Amino acid sequence: MQMFPLVAKGAVVRRRSKVLVGPVDLTLGGQGTSIVIGPNGAGKTTLLKMLHGIVRMNGGSLDWACPLDEAQKHQAFVFQTPVMMRRSVIDNIAYPLRLTGIARKEARARAADWAKRVGLGGILERQATMLSGGERQKLALARALVREPQVLFLDEPCAALDGRATREIEEILAHASESGT
Incomplete structure (x- = not known):
């Protein structure tokens, strides 16, 4: 399209x-x-x-x-201060897929894959509201990218992050761009 x-x-x-x-x-x-x-x-x-x-x-x-x-x-938005639902990391990432009618099992499998891609694979069941700023931003990116959008709007995704977290976010965004977003 x-x-x-x-x-x-x-x-x-x-x-x-x-x-x-x-x-x-x-x-x-x-x-x-x-x-x-x-x-x-x-x-x-x-x-x-x-x-x-x-x-x-x-x-x-x-x-x-x-x-x-x-x-x-075919588009997604990542806010400067990401919104965390009172759910686990995996359920936060799976949420947009569930909204589109994808079965829970499939949505959670795709969410687990994206969590791993952004460095959150080891904390799938942790409550999203308990994450650090960098982890929250990674979760927000995974939640946006799990739908494989063609366009990703970013509102200062690294504004409140330290140098290491900023580099990690930039790497995730570079991979997304290379993949067609």
Whole structure:
């Protein structure tokens, strides 16, 4: 399925009549990595959420090369501060697969594989809420990547991590990119 280009024309996000983002004119071709840089409060996170479809636009248009519902099935988002459900590591990673109707056994098998890929294979049954910051970010990446998205939106995934954890996250992202995300 061809998702790109993604074209934004005059895209605007407002809250209480204050413009948070826009107007934005942008075309993403789908190849490589695109990075948004700017000062705190510039609207980077809001822009990413708008592109992902979790923040409603107040003006302009945003068009994928395929129907929106199809585009949404093939993308994922990792927040700066990942949300941990009060479940085990394996069940956190399996959750998006279960939402798509994949059987529990298959979802848990795929989740275990992804946990291993990101370095969490030894703590599958640990409660996700008990993980360190780096472990939480790895879990969030595994939960996003387990669905094998074509597009991965990342909101400062290494912001609060030390050097070693940052390198580990960067390595996971490099492998994901090489695999077609």
